[in-house]
Amino acid sequence: MEYVELNNKTKIPCIGLGTGTKTMKWKKQTPFGTSLPGKVFNKVYNYIYDIRREREVVLSFENALDFGYRLFDYSSAYGRGYLIRKALEYKSIKREDVYLVSRASNKHQYEKRIRDGFFSTIKDLGVDYLDLYLFHWPVTDYYIETYKEMEKLYEEGYVKAIGVCNCHQHHLQKIFDECKIVPTINQFEVHPLFTQKPLINFCKEHNIQVMAYTPLARNDDRLHSNTILKRLCKKYNKNWGQIILRWDLQQGIIPIPRSSNPVRQASNINIFDFELTDEEMNAINSININSRLRYDPDNLDFHSIG
Numbered sequence: 001m002e003y004v005e006l007n008n009k010t011k012i013p014c015i016g017l018g019t020g021t022k023t024m025k026w027k028k029q030t031p032f033g034t035s036l037p038g039k040v041f042n043k044v045y046n047y048i049y050d051i052r053r054e055r056e057v058v059l060s061f062e063n064a065l066d067f068g069y070r071l072f073d074y075s076s077a078y079g080r081g082y083l084i085r086k087a088l089e090y091k092s093i094k095r096e097d098v099y100l101v102s103r104a105s106n107k108h109q110y111e112k113r114i115r116d117g118f119f120s121t122i123k124d125l126g127v128d129y130l131d132l133y134l135f136h137w138p139v140t141d142y143y144i145e146t147y148k149e150m151e152k153l154y155e156e157g158y159v160k161a162i163g164v165c166n167c168h169q170h171h172l173q174k175i176f177d178e179c180k181i182v183p184t185i186n187q188f189e190v191h192p193l194f195t196q197k198p199l200i201n202f203c204k205e206h207n208i209q210v211m212a213y214t215p216l217a218r219n220d221d222r223l224h225s226n227t228i229l230k231r232l233c234k235k236y237n238k239n240w241g242q243i244i245l246r247w248d249l250q251q252g253i254i255p256i257p258r259s260s261n262p263v264r265q266a267s268n269i270n271i272f273d274f275e276l277t278d279e280e281m282n283a284i285n286s287i288n289i290n291s292r293l294r295y296d297p298d299n300l301d302f303h304s305i306g
Contacts, residue, residue, distance in 0.1 A: 001070055002272070004254060006184040007207040010161050012132065013099055014249060015269060016071030017064045018213060018258030019078055054083055060260035061087030067266050070098050073187075073213075073256045074125070075136055076117055077105040081124035088126075095127060103136040103165060104146055106302045110139065114149035118158065133159040134187060137295075138171040139302045144178050151181050163187070163209075166297045169202045176206070187211035189294045190253060192229075192244060192287040193222060200251070212248055215255035216241050218293055228283045236274045239267060246271045247284045 003011040028046050032038035061072070061084055072084055081102075088098060102125070108117035122130060133153060135146050143164075150162045163185030164175070175183060186203050190196050190212035203210050217223055229240040236243065241257070245268060248255040257268045276284075295305065 001068055004209060004252075006161055006209055007182060008161055008184055010131075010184070012161075012185075012209070012254065013069075013071040014254055015069075015245065015271070016073050016099070016101070016211075016254065016256045017061075017069045017265070018073045018256040019075075019084070054080070057083045057260065058086045058090070060262070060265070062091055063262040064265050065091045065093060067262075067269050069265070069269060071101065071254075071256075072098065073101045074121075075103040075105060076108070076121045076124075077103070077136060081121060082126070085124070085126035099131045100125060100127060101132040101134065102130055103134045104150065105136055106139050106305065109135065109137075109142040109146045110303070112142075112145070114146055115153070118153055122158070129157070130159045132161045132163060132185065134163045134165045134185065137166050137300070137302055137305070138164065138168075138297050143171065144174060147175055147179050147183075151179060154181065161185070163211075165213075166295070168297060169199060171297070172202070172206070172208070182206060183208055185209045185211050185254075187213055187256070189214045189292060190248070190255075191215055191217040191220075191223075191293075192226075192247070192284050193217050193220060193289055193291040194293065195285055195288040197285075197288075200253070204252070209254065210252070211254040211256060213256050214294055215248055215257055216244060220293070222291075223287075226287060228287060232276070232280060232284075238271075238274065242267060242271050243276070244284070246274065246276055247281060250276055250281060 002014040004014050005011050029049055030042050031045060032041040074081055074084060102121045104114050104117055108114055133150055135143055153159050154162045161184040163183040165187040167186050186208050191214060200210050223229060223240055229243055232243045233240055245255050259265050
């Protein structure tokens with residue numbers, strides 16, 4: 001695994017595994033209806049269902065560790081952090097050999113419970129510190145206070161680095177103006193349909209590492225059918241996802257692809273044996289159509305998510 005040095009001199013793996021609500025959350029099932037006998041059967045069904053789903057998730061993390069992933073991107077909003085802990089225990093991975101990331105949720109920001117949320121998270125993960133702590137969204141009127149609480153956790157040694165998610169330039173500037181510590185990382189949506197060059201350049205100017213979520217654009221058909229990517233896939237004998245993740249690395253961006261499928265996990269990390277030319281990098285940049293697939297932090301009801 002290759003590593004990137006952050007602005008506080010700590011190091012982070014150059015690619016990670018996303019977790020997310022699709023992996024960590026699932027709803028109770030009601031296959032037997034709502035009658036009294038049905039509710040009893042539903043309870044038994046869900047007990048068995050939870051055991052099976054949890055084992056599937058743990059196994060997906062075990063597979064990821066086998067493939068070489070060492071960065072796990074998590075949030076307390078996803079729940080079930082103990083599943084990551086179980087995978088690490090089963091594989092006997094030393095704490096210092098894995099990079100754990102989590103976030104302050106919007107709920108904890110509104111409730112002003114950043115410290116409580118943090119300590120609940122590390123208890124769930126079974127660790128006594130995090131490598132990186134972010135806030136999930138720059139919640140209006142709350143994110144500065146949130147970040148100041150994160151600074152305290154950093155100064156107290158509970159986290160090795162702090163950063164942010166989904167921040168535009170103006171959010172970052174406000175942090176520069178009102179807080180003490182420059183974020184080490186800004187994690188936001190980046191993919192060839194939405195390259196975010198101005199924001200990336202702003203982060204680079206201020207020595208903030210960019211981390212990309214949704215790096216494969218949620219498997220968007222417009223990338224599957226793109227002629228530029230098809231040509232590069234044929235040249236390098238790689239799939240379109242590998243080409244895009246390599247494009248991220250060569251921009252100095254840390255991609256966080258999410259998958260529980262072992263074939264895709266193995267594929268996504270198999271990107272260190274080829275290199276795109278400058279011309280090819282520019283060609284992928286030209287795919288951009290400013291198509292945001294997730295939320296815009298300037299036009300968002302923060303109560304509705306994370």
